[in-house]
Amino acid sequence: MYAANDYLVRSDIKKLTWALTLGSSAIGHLLFFAIIFFFPGLGQTNKEIPTIIDIDLVSVTEKEIPEYEALDSDTDMVDISDNEGTSETYDQPVSAPMQQPKRVYEPKKFQPLAPIEQPKAYKPLKPNPELIQPEKMIEPKQERAHEPEPVQRPEVQEIKPIEKPKKPGKPKIKRSLKKKTLKKEKIAQNKKKRQLTDTFRQLQQKVRIDEARKRIRQVGEKKSSVELMDIYKAEVMSQINKNWAVSVQMIGGYETHLSAILVINIMRNGYIQPDMWFEKKSGNDYFDECAIKAVKKSNPLPPLPGAYLRPVYGPVGLKFTPSGLK
Amino acid sequence: MRIPDLKIKHVSSIIVSLVLVSVCVFSANAQRVIDYIDISNPFLRKIPIAIPVFRYTPETSPAERIAREMTQVLSQTLEFTGFFKMLNEKAFLEDLQKTGITGSSLNFKNWTAIGAELLVTGGINVQNKLVVVELRLFDTFSGRLLVGKKYKGWHNDIRKIVRRFCNEVIERLTGNKGFFDSEIVFVSAHTGHKEIYTSDFDGYNVKQVTKNRSINLAPSWSHDKEWLAYTSYARNKPDLYIRHMAGKKRGFYVSFKGHNITPAWHPKRMEFAAALSKPGNSELYLLTRTGKIIKRLTYDWGIDVSPSWSPDGKKIAFVSNRSGNAHIYIYEIDSGKIKRLTYEGKYNVSPSWSPKGDRVAFCGRKNDQFDIYVMNVDGSRKMQLTRNSGNNESPCWSPDGNLIMFCSSRTGKSKIYVMTAYGTDQRQLFSLDGEQFDPNWSK
Numbered sequence: 001m002y003a004a005n006d007y008l009v010r011s012d013i014k015k016l017t018w019a020l021t022l023g024s025s026a027i028g029h030l031l032f033f034a035i036i037f038f039f040p041g042l043g044q045t046n047k048e049i050p051t052i053i054d055i056d057l058v059s060v061t062e063k064e065i066p067e068y069e070a071l072d073s074d075t076d077m078v079d080i081s082d083n084e085g086t087s088e089t090y091d092q093p094v095s096a097p098m099q100q101p102k103r104v105y106e107p108k109k110f111q112p113l114a115p116i117e118q119p120k121a122y123k124p125l126k127p128n129p130e131l132i133q134p135e136k137m138i139e140p141k142q143e144r145a146h147e148p149e150p151v152q153r154p155e156v157q158e159i160k161p162i163e164k165p166k167k168p169g170k171p172k173i174k175r176s177l178k179k180k181t182l183k184k185e186k187i188a189q190n191k192k193k194r195q196l197t198d199t200f201r202q203l204q205q206k207v208r209i210d211e212a213r214k215r216i217r218q219v220g221e222k223k224s225s226v227e228l229m230d231i232y233k234a235e236v237m238s239q240i241n242k243n244w245a246v247s248v249q250m251i252g253g254y255e256t257h258l259s260a261i262l263v264i265n266i267m268r269n270g271y272i273q274p275d276m277w278f279e280k281k282s283g284n285d286y287f288d289e290c291a292i293k294a295v296k297k298s299n300p301l302p303p304l305p306g307a308y309l310r311p312v313y314g315p316v317g318l319k320f321t322p323s324g325l326k
Numbered sequence: 327m328r329i330p331d332l333k334i335k336h337v338s339s340i341i342v343s344l345v346l347v348s349v350c351v352f353s354a355n356a357q358r359v360i361d362y363i364d365i366s367n368p369f370l371r372k373i374p375i376a377i378p379v380f381r382y383t384p385e386t387s388p389a390e391r392i393a394r395e396m397t398q399v400l401s402q403t404l405e406f407t408g409f410f411k412m413l414n415e416k417a418f419l420e421d422l423q424k425t426g427i428t429g430s431s432l433n434f435k436n437w438t439a440i441g442a443e444l445l446v447t448g449g450i451n452v453q454n455k456l457v458v459v460e461l462r463l464f465d466t467f468s469g470r471l472l473v474g475k476k477y478k479g480w481h482n483d484i485r486k487i488v489r490r491f492c493n494e495v496i497e498r499l500t501g502n503k504g505f506f507d508s509e510i511v512f513v514s515a516h517t518g519h520k521e522i523y524t525s526d527f528d529g530y531n532v533k534q535v536t537k538n539r540s541i542n543l544a545p546s547w548s549h550d551k552e553w554l555a556y557t558s559y560a561r562n563k564p565d566l567y568i569r570h571m572a573g574k575k576r577g578f579y580v581s582f583k584g585h586n587i588t589p590a591w592h593p594k595r596m597e598f599a600a601a602l603s604k605p606g607n608s609e610l611y612l613l614t615r616t617g618k619i620i621k622r623l624t625y626d627w628g629i630d631v632s633p634s635w636s637p638d639g640k641k642i643a644f645v646s647n648r649s650g651n652a653h654i655y656i657y658e659i660d661s662g663k664i665k666r667l668t669y670e671g672k673y674n675v676s677p678s679w680s681p682k683g684d685r686v687a688f689c690g691r692k693n694d695q696f697d698i699y700v701m702n703v704d705g706s707r708k709m710q711l712t713r714n715s716g717n718n719e720s721p722c723w724s725p726d727g728n729l730i731m732f733c734s735s736r737t738g739k740s741k742i743y744v745m746t747a748y749g750t751d752q753r754q755l756f757s758l759d760g761e762q763f764d765p766n767w768s769k
Contacts, residue, residue: 023338030345229361237363245370245443247409249728250500253748255707263360286499293443293467294365317362324367 228305229313235302236266236316244294246322250286258282259321262291265314270300279317291320371750372411373499374441376466377401379415380448380459381422389452392481396450396459400488403506404446406528407496408729408746413442422447427462429471437466444472446495457481461491463498473498485530496726505725509768511535511545511554512733512742516760522556524571527724527767529742529756535569546598547768548591553615555589555598566600568615580617584608590633590642599623599633599642610644610657623657624664634677634686636703643667643677643686654688656703667705676720679703680727680747687711687721687730698732700747711749722767723747731755733763 251258260282265273272295281288295318304313377400382393404410419436426432427447437445445466451458456478463473473494477487489506496504508527513520522535522542536542538560545556554569564587566580580586584603591598596615601608610623610630624630628648635642642657651672656665668674673691680687680700687700696717701708712718716736723730727747734743737754740761745752 019335019338023341026342027345030342034345034348233361233363237365240363240365241367242369243441244365244368245372245374245411245441246368247373248371248748248750249407249409249746250373261362290368290443291365294368296467297438297441315360317360319362319364319366321364321366322368325371 228307232302232305232308232313233316236298239301240294240298240318241324243297244290244320246287246290248322248325251284251322254322254325256322256325258284258287259319260288260291262295262318262320263315264295264318265312266301266304266316267313268304268311270303272299272301273312273314282320287320287322291318294320370411373409373443374413375404375410375444375446376413376418376437376440376442377404377446377448378418378420378422380450381427383449383451385423386452389450392452392457392484393448393450396484396488397448399485400446400448400461400492403488403492403528404495406744407504408751409496409499410444413440422449427460429462429464429469432464432469434464434466434469437464442466452481455480457484457487459487461487463495500726502726505729505767508725509547509551510731510742510755510765511547511768512762512765513543513545514758514760514762516758516762518760522554525756532756532758535571544588544764546589546591546766548596548598548615549593549769550596551768553591553596555591555600557587557589566613566617568598568617578615578617580613588632590635593635593637593639595639599635601631601633610642623659623662632676634679636679637681637683641679643679645675645677654686667701667703669705670708674699678722678730680723681725682727685727685747687723689719689721689732698730698749700730709749711745712752715752718743720764722765724767725769731765731767733765 248254259280261279262276263279264276267273276292276295278288282291377397379397380393382389401412405412417440419440420433427449432445432447434445443466445464447462447464449460457480459477459479461473461475461477462471464470465472473491475491475494477490479487492506493504496502496506505527509524510527510529511522511524514523515521519539520541520543521537521539522545523532524535525532535545535554536556536558538558541559543557543564545554547554552571554571556567556569557564558567559565560567561581563581564585566586566589567577568579568589569577580600580602582602582604584606585608586600586602587608589598589600597612597620598615599610599612602611602619603609604611605622607627608629608631609625610633612620612623614620623633623642624644624646626646626648628646630644630646630648632645633642634644640659642659644655644657645652646655647653648655649666652675653669654667654674654677656667657663658665667677667686668688668690671690671692674688676689678687679685684703685700686703687698689696690699691697696719697713698711698718698721699708700711700721711730712732712734716734717740718732718734718736719740721730721732729744730747731742731744733740735741736743740763741757742755742762742765743752744755
């Protein structure tokens with residue numbers, strides 16, 4: 001009793017309250033900082049994870065190619081050989097949505113312009129255009145691949161003035177020349193084989209693309225950076241897929257269940273930081289090696305969207321599974 | 327007095343440190359949460375490889391011709407495996423004639439830039455009657471030398487040299503031996519008679535084996551490639567003939583009462599299984615190389631034919647109509663147990679056990695069309711490899727188990743075709759007149 005009274009009455013009270021206020025304010029501060037600290041991370045992951053599903057958005061952005069091209073030429077002309085490596089980088093349009101998000105989604109006007117980039121590149125494919133025509137309707141990718149007709153060039157020229165005001169961009173001649181050769185080859189080789197099998201997938205893609213467009217239209221100008229990152233991720237996916245070559249025989253056939261996760265960091269200009277590592281190896285050395293080669297060939301990836309504020313995007317886990325082979 | 331004071335200090339410091347720790351842990355976790363991107367659809371299902379025209383010395387046009395021919399043979403030989411996608415020569419940024427062929431003189435960036443993951447460089451020195459050839463296989467990304475070999479031979483040894491190098495390449499990449507020294511045997515009717523012929527694995531170098539102007543069928547290689555067993559009507563009834571390929575040793579024939587057909591050599595011993603109708607209906611027997619019966623394998627009222635050995639020589643897949651329709655069964659040599667593999671359809675024949683031992687290819691009939699199927703040795707994971715392309719029959723495996731050879735009537739007459747074990751890359755092996763069928767691939 002005595003002790004208790006004594007304790008309550010004396011100046012000890014001050015000490016107690018002082019300690020309590022100090023402690024609580026410290027806790028408050030720390031909590032505040034803690035929230036700030038991991039709020040962005042949580043916010044991002046929460047929003048981004050579900051959107052991974054919308055991978056096939058790639059094709060939506062393809063329409064923006066003209067815009068992107070201008071941008072691209074501004075940003076990474078640096079490494080020509082690397083650019084060649086990336087060969088079919090249709091996907092590079094990404095950067096356009098980042099800086100001028102609104103324009104990205106006015107693409108309907110530009111739809112016919114898609115082939116601007118490589119009209120000549122596909123000339124050798126001419127013999128088959130009739131076969132492919134039905135697909136034109138289905139998938140923008142194919143559309144470009146098989147629309148070699150020089151007829152469209154006049155259109156191209158008309159459009160250029162539209163682009164220019166957006167981006168003064170230097171024309172990057174070297175790059176497109178080299179692209180041509182690679183594309184020619186790969187496309188010619190795979191086209192016939194995959195036409196039939198891909199048709200179904202393309203239909204599915206189209207449906208998804210339409211849904212994505214609808215959604216984007218609804219959201220309209222409110223489009224957040226999360227959506228931009230979705231598109232960016234789709235671009236990355238598309239670019240790496242296109243550079244990914246894996247021998248079916250070497251991985252034990254079409255029904256293989258191999259899967260590897262390669263973690264990379266992407267810098268603002270799209271270059272991949274050299275230190276990549278496997279979060280999970282597949283157990284098949286050849287398969288792992290193919291994954292690394294695909295990433296190296298895809299370097300640089302499209303630049304990060306302007307709305308993305310951090311200097312580096314990552315770590316990003318690239319989940320390699322050959323499920324698309326089936 | 328002091329005690330509570332201390333407690334407060336302790337408590338507050340503990341709280342503070344707990345909060346700090348939790349913040350650290352959470353923030354660490356927050357950073358660890360990473361985005362994932364699914365990469366699931368490889369654009370190319372083969373290994374892109376670049377084979378530029380070999381560097382030739384002296385720089386004369388005959389030397390260039392030989393270098394070009396050799397480059398082409400190498401491309402075709404590697405492409406045959408189905409592993410590689412040959413990159414178009416026109417896309418190449420480097421010319422070996424100018425750069426050189428060793429790792430130090432090559433700029434690998436120029437090869438990765440066009441998408442090549444592998445690069446073969448060759449240098450050929452053409453002498454009076456000899457050629458000296460250096461061949462190298464590089465990984466373009468690491469610049470590593472994977473295979474490097476030097477060969478010397480006569481001018482007409484080019485194909486041999488290339489095949490030897492291809493064997494090295496495949497062994498280096500897959501760990502399994504290449505099949506570039508293997509041969510095939512088949513029946514062709516282009517002379518008007520069904521005679522037996524052999525050729526290299528790629529259809530090159532066709533040679534006639536039988537010349538009896540009769541009907542010869544179902545040829546089979548012994549495991550050492552020295553002997554050939556086949557069915558022939560040379561004596562006006564189906565008998566088995568065992569023939570020494572080099573022709574240096576005496577042949578044998580098996581002519582029991584009734585038919586003696588579908589021989590299949592044991593994968594390790596000089597014995598073979600065949601179907602004899604000696605007991606009244608067709609049953610499987612095991613015979614010696616000289617045609618003596620070792621033992622009877624099957625006892626059943628139905629017809630048993632077309633044996634095919636498992637690679638370990640312990641089991642035989644065969645066709646039987648014991649259930650009423652032709653189906654595929656497996657017979658265990660030691661226990662004598664028999665297990666049925668196919669249940670679908672009414673006609674499944676020509677089983678062929680894969681060299682890896684895990685799959686069986688066979689010919690099945692569906693809607694009056696014959697197609698090639700493969701399944702696991704327990705009958706599961708059945709996969710149809712051919713469809714909508716005439717009748718496809720008589721599958722047999724390449725020695726490495728990556729290819730399947732078969733005959734198909736997709737262009738009218740039956741011709742011999744090759745495809746990968748997954749049914750892709752189907753192509754005709756060679757163009758001879760008349761019909762070809764019953765292919766069999768040597769070890």
